[in-house]
Amino acid sequence: MKEKSLGKILTKCSYVLFAIAFGYISLNIMFADKIHSYKITKLLPGMMVGGVVVAIGMFILSKIAQEKIDHHFKKVLIVFSIVYYIILIRMGFLLRFTPSFDMDAIYSGAIQWTNEGNFSNFYEYFGYFPNNLGSMGFLHIVFKIASLFGIKDFFAVGIIVNSMLITGTAVIVSLICKKIAGSKTALMSLILVLLCFPFYFMGAAFYTDSLSLIFPVLFYYLYLCLKDENDKKKQIIYLVTMGVSLTIGMMIKFTVVIVLIAVVIDAFLCISWKKVLLILVVSLAFYGVAVSIYNHNIYKNYISDEQYQNLKTPYWHWIMMGLQNNGYYNPEDYEYTRSYDVNERSAACRKKAMERIKELGVSGLFKLWTNKAVICFGDGTYALSDFLDDTPANETGIHDYILYAGKNYSKYQSFSTGLLIVLYLLAIVGAGRDIAGKVKYRESIFPTAPRLAMLGILCFLILWETSGRYFTNYVPILIVCASLTLYWKKEVV
Numbered sequence: 001m002k003e004k005s006l007g008k009i010l011t012k013c014s015y016v017l018f019a020i021a022f023g024y025i026s027l028n029i030m031f032a033d034k035i036h037s038y039k040i041t042k043l044l045p046g047m048m049v050g051g052v053v054v055a056i057g058m059f060i061l062s063k064i065a066q067e068k069i070d071h072h073f074k075k076v077l078i079v080f081s082i083v084y085y086i087i088l089i090r091m092g093f094l095l096r097f098t099p100s101f102d103m104d105a106i107y108s109g110a111i112q113w114t115n116e117g118n119f120s121n122f123y124e125y126f127g128y129f130p131n132n133l134g135s136m137g138f139l140h141i142v143f144k145i146a147s148l149f150g151i152k153d154f155f156a157v158g159i160i161v162n163s164m165l166i167t168g169t170a171v172i173v174s175l176i177c178k179k180i181a182g183s184k185t186a187l188m189s190l191i192l193v194l195l196c197f198p199f200y201f202m203g204a205a206f207y208t209d210s211l212s213l214i215f216p217v218l219f220y221y222l223y224l225c226l227k228d229e230n231d232k233k234k235q236i237i238y239l240v241t242m243g244v245s246l247t248i249g250m251m252i253k254f255t256v257v258i259v260l261i262a263v264v265i266d267a268f269l270c271i272s273w274k275k276v277l278l279i280l281v282v283s284l285a286f287y288g289v290a291v292s293i294y295n296h297n298i299y300k301n302y303i304s305d306e307q308y309q310n311l312k313t314p315y316w317h318w319i320m321m322g323l324q325n326n327g328y329y330n331p332e333d334y335e336y337t338r339s340y341d342v343n344e345r346s347a348a349c350r351k352k353a354m355e356r357i358k359e360l361g362v363s364g365l366f367k368l369w370t371n372k373a374v375i376c377f378g379d380g381t382y383a384l385s386d387f388l389d390d391t392p393a394n395e396t397g398i399h400d401y402i403l404y405a406g407k408n409y410s411k412y413q414s415f416s417t418g419l420l421i422v423l424y425l426l427a428i429v430g431a432g433r434d435i436a437g438k439v440k441y442r443e444s445i446f447p448t449a450p451r452l453a454m455l456g457i458l459c460f461l462i463l464w465e466t467s468g469r470y471f472t473n474y475v476p477i478l479i480v481c482a483s484l485t486l487y488w489k490k491e492v493v
Helices: 005-031 040-062 066-094 101-116 120-128 130-148 154-181 183-194 197-201 214-228 232-252 254-270 273-301 315-321 331-338 345-377 409-435 448-463 472-486
Strands: none
Touching (some): 005 040, 005 345, 005 409, 005 448, 040 183, 066 154, 066 183, 066 197, 101 154, 120 130, 154 183, 214 232, 214 254, 214 472, 232 273, 331 345, 345 448, 409 448, 448 472
């Protein structure tokens, strides 16, 4: 079904916003970054390597017949997955560490729940941060299954499962690109995945960022499959699977909801409103039912003491905290929030947030948002050392590069950020090309949702607490945006 005229206008408007927003962020990272103190000369090596690798990949694939690529695509994807997974597993075990703070809560809490039937040592933590209950529950299920086979090394289990999720993410990204733009573009997306260095080191850091990595792209892929499907029974299967994947993802990390919003807008522009409503209702119904059942169980059988339930941190706290000191974590803001009764905290945080906005003014707020965007989207390491430097079990040469205290960390950060900028520039060029309508994608499939999702996570992160980690689970969406720029107009799809 072709987009209506209004739909085309709105679609191109979203592409314009995407190009402007991430063009502005990229320029600030390259030439005006006062946060990481980058210099363009230090970013250039990564940018040049990324550009050369992409150019070589495109050149090689352009010399291979389309029919041959289509014929061998599945084999290539399988081999890639196996090799990539082995690398992630190997790196994960090399980079083992002792979790602390938030990761310790979901990891050790899941272990205690598995071994003792409760997570009483962490009731206070989850009283303050109930948003992490879903990720702990996910690990608990994984550890429980492992324990049935007599496995006790739960950190190893975490590495194995997390590496599987990361590998699955790469596969889904490739399948999305194949569905939209064909097998050559799908293979190029795998090359872009390989340029995302932090993924190699992420297996051991099974926190919410990586555990939720697969779900935004999985939900989008299932949506594309649903649009292609005419069989009613298969449509129901896709709808149910979408609901389940969204539910798991949102329970692990709530920002996954952004891809739902992006998909609903995308669907509204190109399919009937009845199907759009069905996607929205089914997805939210699954999530609502699952969360209600899970929370009822938690607060009835575990965190039942009123003193723990009165510890909850309101969402306004993070918005308030995001309006000071470039939005970084601030212990004083936590003291402020917790100085109020549980029923008064949200209003108190909202009042403080409004005061800070007034003090900042329009120019101050714009400057703050710019700095926050650079922090959140300008670290090619995805701030993974937040976890990996927590008492490493081994000493390797890799640690010299990937840990904050490593003697070569600045080189690694600059190089990986240069590679990240290549993704941004590709995605921006692709958006510009699609504004001009130079490429015709297959049937009614348009790459609107990925760009909307990127704008969504940007809007969220400039309002929230600031961290270079929080963008991690939308990097695969960025890879999709960048990969589509490499789509050949002459490619048969």
